[in-house]
Amino acid sequence: MAEMTVEQLADAMYEMIKDAKGMKKYKATDLQKAMAERFGADKQACKQAIRLLMDSGRCIYTYFGGSYIEIPPDQPATP
């Protein structure tokens, strides 16, 4: 399997969050575990991918009963 770039990981994470929107919320570790399983991604790359999602505003941290990574509520579902 070709190594995923940080950008590709971010996109894959974003899709995962989008698909589960309204049904399941993911924590940072959920995303990291999924990426490790699917693409063999390492922890550091996942961290960078999450940071990319946050700094670009595509995702935000939410904190109802724990910290989750979600798509901002008033934003269209695709970037």
Place this chain on the structure above:
Amino acid sequence: MAEGKKYETPKLDELEKGAWPSFVKEIKAAAQKSPMAAALLGQLEQSYNEKIGHWKHGGIVGVVGYGGGVIGRYSDLGDKYPEVAHFHTIRINHPAGWFYTTEALRGLCDIWEEHGSGLTNMHGSTGDIIFLGTTTDQLEKVFSKLTALGFDLGGSGSDVRTPSCCNGMARCEWACYDTMKVCYNLTMAFQDEIHRPAFPYKFKMKMAGCPNDCVAAIARADLSIIGTWKDEIQQDDELIKKFADEGLDIQRQIVSRCPTRCMDWDGKKLTINNENCVKCMFCINSMPRALAPGKERGAMVLLGAKAPIVQGAQLSSVLIPFIDLEDEESWNDLKQLLENIWEVWCEEGKNRERVGEFALRVGFGNFLEAIGLEPTPEMVAYPRDNPYVFYQTAKKE
């Protein structure tokens, strides 16, 4: 800002009376300039009348890129008190030991007067500077001015919470290690873990310079670092004698109350059997200057304290009996240990499961194995007294 609407607050006014400084006076002072603070008075008076709170937890707002440091707060009476309809908290990482120059404090005040309610907590329970009450549109402005002043946000949510410590060597002869340095260095080493929540739940760190534990590390921190020493209590026989001459009943008040009965007093000289001393600080507290912690100083590292939610309250328990944190290698070992703990806890921990609860759920022995620490008798009050042992040999067959 203009003066806000004035509310009648007969119940709160009662709390302006009396000798203890009044929080109501503080809110009223802020209300001179802030309509938010004025509306807070109105809502709080209503709470005092109805005996119920009127805040709703947010869960979304923050500054860009961070998942900690801002706690969204909304009034459930927003129509009645529109100025506090949005009333978010900002946590600011305090300087280690809570020392300030007036210049820095005035800078913080100016920011908060312009962009928020003008109300603060000095400090919050974890140790942060707390700015109480602002609206979403002000958050980035506050953040930008704070960083220009040299301050940054603290932790909230499932992250490393703002580490805090006692004033240690800055103003205490009992400090067994440099708490402020360790606190600052850990804070700086784990900025990402403070600002970008990636854990099952919160993780608190507190550093106390001696076993008196003025920051309640053993009760309140997932990682508690508590100063201690290895060698003999330093004693000055002349000064001990002086305590006795001035009326201290050393036999009754000190010797007979020592938890391990490790000392004798013959009326002139105090003899300490240091081998039996557990470094509790009681005699040292009672005869300051005459007694002092030993010279071979360092710290203990303990893990797992928490308040009751979810599975019940816990005190921290020993992980590393003694560590010299001045030593570069030990310092790196400590950081590596933290990384190992987080790795295991993130992999296996449940949502809202603190690390202390996690370690007990998986078995403390298994937890030690997973983080790479050898079990030692210092870690237990006593070895197990139940015979249901998960013998390793049986499992391998």
Place this chain on the structure above:
Amino acid sequence: MERRTDIGPPHYTKFLPPVIQKNYGKWKYHEGVRPGVMVHVAESGDKLYTIRAASPRLLSVQKIRQYCDLADKYCDGYLRFTSRNNVEFLTTKEENIEPLIAELEALGHPVGGVGRSISNIVHTQGWVHCHSAATDASGIVKSVMDDLIDYFTGKKEVPGKLRIALACCLNMCGAVHCSDIAILGIHRRPPKVMANLSQMCEIPNVVAACPTAAIRPAKVDGKDTVEIIEEQCMYCANCFSVCPALPMADAELDGVSIWVGGKVSNARSQPMFSKLAVPYLPNNPPRWPEVVQTVRKIVEIWVEHAEPDERMGEMIQRIGWPRFFRLAGIQFSKEHIDDYRYAALSLKRTAQLHQS
């Protein structure tokens, strides 16, 4: 301007007065000078005086600036706050102590809380700013400390240290569970399930949040929701923290419980949890007289019966719980007996008993 992130707090050395920078790690001893004032003496012979003043913790920027004015006038522009939220003024000039205390007192901030005394109450937000509060924090703290002020200022002597803390719910954002006296806000009814729960919360998360498995998935009018097995609920409110559609607060049933005998210090006895003294007192704002009277009564028992430097929990261990309850005039009830995880450890499992 470039956006700065992850800069951390300012380095503490920037905020240390010169006398501390010079004598960092080289302090020799400290002693009380008068109530609320101590002197630290360094190996170099330098002296640092600390004047500790009461603070309500909730401070306006106006008050912080007034503190700053005093620190500029008397302390070369340095001050600090303590782990119990008092404010401390630091000076090398002994002659500054008296005028500084006079100004602090004129400002409404009495000086005290050092050594053998009752220091400030560590507390939480309460109705001022918290969504899960079962009581107010600042109002009770103010009322209790107004009543105990002489023990803070040293006007009345006490046998040792006594630490009071208040948390406005079981989340306990203060070290309440290990305090000599703990004041704890409590809910006493199960959460109400709001109709729109499934829109606001993930049901598996809500079910998993309950430590006693009192929440199970349910369907109401064809909609997914949860139901509460009410007899299994112990009102911890963890489910409410996870899901705001399960409100716990109740104007009539919420109130305060009082706990005693905890400590965090290792001095003499090991750290201890606080134990239940009074299961319930009503919320009675603005001054919570029942709470104030109960705390005072417990403080007075300690003042009368404790040996020098004996903490509340140590004293109770010595005199026995039955005598404590008799002295305090508190009715022992079913609620006092633990029925959770480590309940068996709290039963009296010995024939050693104070029989008188």
